[in-house]
Amino acid sequence: MxxxxxxxxxxxxxxxxxxxVFIFILTQVLPGDAAQIRLGQQATPESLAALxxxxxxxxxxxxxxxxxxxxxxxxxxxxxxxxxxTIESLIGNRIGNTVFMTAIxxxxxxxxxxxxxxxxxxxPGRLIDRVIxxxxxxxxxxxxxxxxxxxxxxxAVQLGWVxxxxxxxxxxxxxxxxxxxxxxxxxxxxVVSAQMIRMTRAGILNVMGSPYIEMAILKGVPRKRIILxxxxxxxxxxxxxxxxxxxxxLVSGVVVIETIFAYPGLAKLMVxxxxxxxxxxxxxxxxxFCTTYVVLILIADIASIVSNPRLRHPK
Amino acid sequence: xxxxxxxxPDVDSSIYDELPDAPPKTRLRLSWxxxxxxxxxxxxxxxxxxxxxxxxxxxxxxxxxxxxxxxIDDPSFMLPSSQxxxxxxxxxxxxxxxxxxxxxxTIGISFIATLLAYSIGITMGIAAxxxxxxxxxxxxxxxxxxxxxxxxxxxxxxxxAFGSSIPMLILLAGVIYAASVFRIARALGQDxxxxxxxxxxxxxxxxxxxxxxxxxxxxxxxxxATDFGLRLVFVILxxxxxxxxxxxxxxxxxxxxxxxxxxxQGLGNGLGGGALAPLAPALAIASxxxxxxxxxxxxxAQAGGSLAGKMS
Numbered sequence: 001m002x003x004x005x006x007x008x009x010x011x012x013x014x015x016x017x018x019x020x021v022f023i024f025i026l027t028q029v030l031p032g033d034a035a036q037i038r039l040g041q042q043a044t045p046e047s048l049a050a051l052x053x054x055x056x057x058x059x060x061x062x063x064x065x066x067x068x069x070x071x072x073x074x075x076x077x078x079x080x081x082x083x084x085x086t087i088e089s090l091i092g093n094r095i096g097n098t099v100f101m102t103a104i105x106x107x108x109x110x111x112x113x114x115x116x117x118x119x120x121x122x123x124p125g126r127l128i129d130r131v132i133x134x135x136x137x138x139x140x141x142x143x144x145x146x147x148x149x150x151x152x153x154x155x156a157v158q159l160g161w162v163x164x165x166x167x168x169x170x171x172x173x174x175x176x177x178x179x180x181x182x183x184x185x186x187x188x189x190x191v192v193s194a195q196m197i198r199m200t201r202a203g204i205l206n207v208m209g210s211p212y213i214e215m216a217i218l219k220g221v222p223r224k225r226i227i228l229x230x231x232x233x234x235x236x237x238x239x240x241x242x243x244x245x246x247x248x249x250l251v252s253g254v255v256v257i258e259t260i261f262a263y264p265g266l267a268k269l270m271v272x273x274x275x276x277x278x279x280x281x282x283x284x285x286x287x288x289f290c291t292t293y294v295v296l297i298l299i300a301d302i303a304s305i306v307s308n309p310r311l312r313h314p315k
Numbered sequence: 316x317x318x319x320x321x322x323x324p325d326v327d328s329s330i331y332d333e334l335p336d337a338p339p340k341t342r343l344r345l346s347w348x349x350x351x352x353x354x355x356x357x358x359x360x361x362x363x364x365x366x367x368x369x370x371x372x373x374x375x376x377x378x379x380x381x382x383x384x385x386x387i388d389d390p391s392f393m394l395p396s397s398q399x400x401x402x403x404x405x406x407x408x409x410x411x412x413x414x415x416x417x418x419x420x421t422i423g424i425s426f427i428a429t430l431l432a433y434s435i436g437i438t439m440g441i442a443a444x445x446x447x448x449x450x451x452x453x454x455x456x457x458x459x460x461x462x463x464x465x466x467x468x469x470x471x472x473x474x475x476a477f478g479s480s481i482p483m484l485i486l487l488a489g490v491i492y493a494a495s496v497f498r499i500a501r502a503l504g505q506d507x508x509x510x511x512x513x514x515x516x517x518x519x520x521x522x523x524x525x526x527x528x529x530x531x532x533x534x535x536x537x538x539x540a541t542d543f544g545l546r547l548v549f550v551i552l553x554x555x556x557x558x559x560x561x562x563x564x565x566x567x568x569x570x571x572x573x574x575x576x577x578x579x580q581g582l583g584n585g586l587g588g589g590a591l592a593p594l595a596p597a598l599a600i601a602s603x604x605x606x607x608x609x610x611x612x613x614x615x616a617q618a619g620g621s622l623a624g625k626m627s
Contacts, residue, residue: 015459015460015463018460018463019460019463019464022460022464023472026472026473026476027472027475027476137608137609137612138605140608141548141601141604141605141607141608142552142600142601142604142605143552143555143556143559143572143597143600143601143604144556145556145559145575145576145597146597146600146601149575149579149582149593149594149597152582153582153586153590153594157582157583157584157590158586248465249465251465251468252465252466252467252468255467255468255471255556255560256467256556256559256560259559259560260559260579270471271471271560271561271562273475274471274472274474274475274560274562275561275562277475277478278475279475279476282471282472282475283472286468286471286472289465289468290463290464290465290468293463293464293465293468294463297463
């Protein structure tokens with residue numbers, strides 16, 4: 001088993017490396033380089049060449065790649081093409097905001113999804129199950145911003161319960177921050193939970209089809225007890241897998257939600273960077289998000305390996 | 316249902332229906348939810364085709380005068396009236412007309428991108444399944460690399476580098492979603508390649524191309540067709556999300572995702588004000604994607620669980 005885990009970790013490292021090469025190549029193939037963008041159209045060839053030399057753009061691509069990735073590893077993320085501030089300083093105060101929001105979303109959505117998925121699996125085909133399954137199907141099929149604008153319209157504008165814009169000055173206490181962030185958190189919880197509830201339900205129903213559950217049914221164990229004592233324990237592995245996978249979906253979710261609520265997080269910074277075509281900033285943010293994504297998927301895979309007793313004792 | 320028997324054209328294929336292993340004759344019966352969904356999708360496809368011809372205004376037309384010809388003080392976020400049935404947007408353009416024009420952009424781009432994803436994905440997927448060996452390994456690793464990015468991140472990075480244009484969006488979505496089509500086509504192809512009838516065809520001495528076109532593709536067609544619906548939903552959501560972020564379809568071309576984004580400030584005026592301006596295009600997207608999803612759900616419920624497993 002540990003060999004498999006080790007193999008997965010190695011594959012994960014290779015994927016992160018592939019991602020970094022992809023990001024680097026994609027952002028380097030365009031004709032106008034960082035020097036061109038910074039100096040604009042009127043730049044003289046001499047000043048361009050000078051700036052290229054200063055930024056190291058006159059070196060060969062592999063050399064540039066290794067210096068970029070090397071600097072990245074020691075936390076030197078480069079200089080923003082717009083404004084010339086270091087990217088660490090731009091990211092520094094944003095990353096905490098994103099982590100804060102996603103942490104709260106995780107704390108709410110994981111127990112919520114497991115409980116709702118369990119309830120749906122306990123009463124398959126009954127009214128409550130049908131409400132949960134059709135509700136989540138609908139939520140999966142609509143864009144994230146659709147959920148967001150409905151919540152804004154009804155909870156913030158029509159009812160006035162919560163603020164529509166999530167501006168943090170940094171001096172709020174914990175509960176005040178949560179209140180200000182109620183809408184983006186709510187939206188993300190809804191979006192992420194929909195997927196998790198469906199997969200939890202499917203995972204438990206899948207276990208319910210196995211022979212030992214049939215045995216338990218035949219000897220007369222009540223259905224609730226079967227689910228809580230037999231099925232749930234065996235579904236923990238798949239459920240942990242689902243949770244990690246969905247936290248990976250959060251990576252895409254925050255991009256939309258931070259934009260719509262003008263929340264000063266890392267994803268908003270990246271979207272702004274794409275708009276101004278600030279390549280070094282996009283590279284750095286892209287690496288952070290993609291690495292997080294690969295790591296979460298890696299955790300999902302490891303969870304399903306570790307939780308599978310058959311793999312624990314290889315023949 | 317596709318014809319899975321191998322007959323030369325002059326033999327009446329119905330004689331095979333008597334065989335014990337003849338494929339079951341299934342006729343697609345949709346539930347009432349499915350029928351309504353088909354109607355909704357058909358409606359939007361109709362609008363996408365004829366919308367620009369029947370829309371009351373051009374997508375970039377600014378309403379400045381009322382019906383009597385008197386200038387309007389503030390034409391932005393007007394309420395629905397006989398002049399603009401769904402009201403006007405933040406610049407005073409007719410929302411109904413922009414939704415009708417936008418249907419063509421949103422549905423057209425997504426549909427072409429999905430077709431592209433399918434052409435690339437199926438070609439490569441079947442090639443990997445049939446060829447096996449290092450072709451399979453090389454193609455699969457390439458796909459793994461694309462799939463190790465969150466879709467939206469790949470979109471953001473590519474747009475940061477190349478800018479956003481309609482051909483770029485189609486290519487981007489096509490390549491990203493080709494990766495998941497590849498996985499399904501490869502899995503289906505591998506399943507089919509080990510079936511007895513493929514072995515029989517090989518034993519008869521049929522060529523590789525014959526096996527692919529007469530055995531593999533027809534048998535993979537139905538699951539792939541269902542998956543096409545789901546993939547189309549993902550592509551619509553992807554393109555709308557990019558447009559919503561301001562990185563997809565650029566003005567003045569109307570598109571549902573960018574309409575929601577541009578009119579977001581109208582939300583603050585509430586239902587009695589300009590809320591319809593962002594709400595109407597958002598509802599248009601949701602009705603289309605939910606309807607496609609329900610149709611796919613209906614079909615796969617009939618085709619049995621075997622489909623669901625392959626479409627992850």
